[in-house]
Amino acid sequence: MKNLGPVLALYPMPMVVIGANVNEKPSWTLVGHIGIVSHDSVLVSLAKPHYINKGIKETGRLPINLVNQQILKKADYVGSVSGNKVDKSEVFDYFVSDNGVPVINDSPLVIEGSVVDIYEYQNFDNFILKIENTYVDEKNLNEQGKIDYQKVAPVLFDFPNYEYLELGKVIGKCLALDD
Numbered sequence: 254m255k256n257l258g259p260v261l262a263l264y265p266m267p268m269v270v271i272g273a274n275v276n277e278k279p280s281w282t283l284v285g286h287i288g289i290v291s292h293d294s295v296l297v298s299l300a301k302p303h304y305i306n307k308g309i310k311e312t313g314r315l316p317i318n319l320v321n322q323q324i325l326k327k328a329d330y331v332g333s334v335s336g337n338k339v340d341k342s343e344v345f346d347y348f349v350s351d352n353g354v355p356v357i358n359d360s361p362l363v364i365e366g367s368v369v370d371i372y373e374y375q376n377f378d379n380f381i382l383k384i385e386n387t388y389v390d391e392k393n394l395n396e397q398g399k400i401d402y403q404k405v406a407p408v409l410f411d412f413p414n415y416e417y418l419e420l421g422k423v424i425g426k427c428l429a430l431d432d
């Protein structure tokens with residue numbers, strides 16, 4: 254096997270748009286570097302100069318809006334310009350959650366988190382978030398009331414080739430591959 258050296262190669266990852274009120278207006282930022290840190294907490298890794306970081310630090314909450322193909326163009330746009338220069342408040346239709354967080358109406362699945370820690374590493378604010386609420390379009394649930402990721406159809410991120418991918422098909426049940 255060829256060793257490519259230290260390449261950031263842990264992909265595909267789900268693409269998400271995070272949102273926060275900054276200077277009393279919602280702003281949106283496209284993020285691919287997210288992760289799971291425990292069974293009730295997730296991580297969002299943001300470069301320190303980003304405009305949205307200020308809003309997250311002030312409000313202590315944010316929505317993680319999964320991206321599907323329907324909102325991909327807008328999601329790509331909010332990853333191409335900074336709120337430091339452009340007002341992105343009008344890009345998405347949204348509702349405000351009970352916790353005051355802007356949630357994108359057309360996102361197929363949204364995780365609302367509260368900031369429990371910020372792990373500063375190199376030039377990144379890594380926000381550790383406790384999951385508070387999970388919003389899903391009911392058409393994306395299966396007959397058992399569970400999230401059906403084939404219906405959610407998340408767009409995935411490939412950083413090394415800088416491309417968006419779609420989800421593949423189900424190939425087996427975990428721990429029951431012989432069934």
Ligand SMILES: Cc1cc2nc3c(=O)[nH]c(=O)nc-3n(C[C@H](O)[C@H](O)[C@H](O)COP(=O)(O)O)c2cc1C
Nearest residue numbers: 282283284285286299300303304305332334335336
């Ligand atoms: C496909 C894609 C993935 C991105 N992933 C991240 C990421 O994981 N972390 C990050 O800090 N910025 C990421 N960015 C960059 C920000 O979305 C971009 O710099 C944005 O303009 C910052 O907006 P803001 O300054 O308004 O917060 C990504 C951009 C693209 C196009």
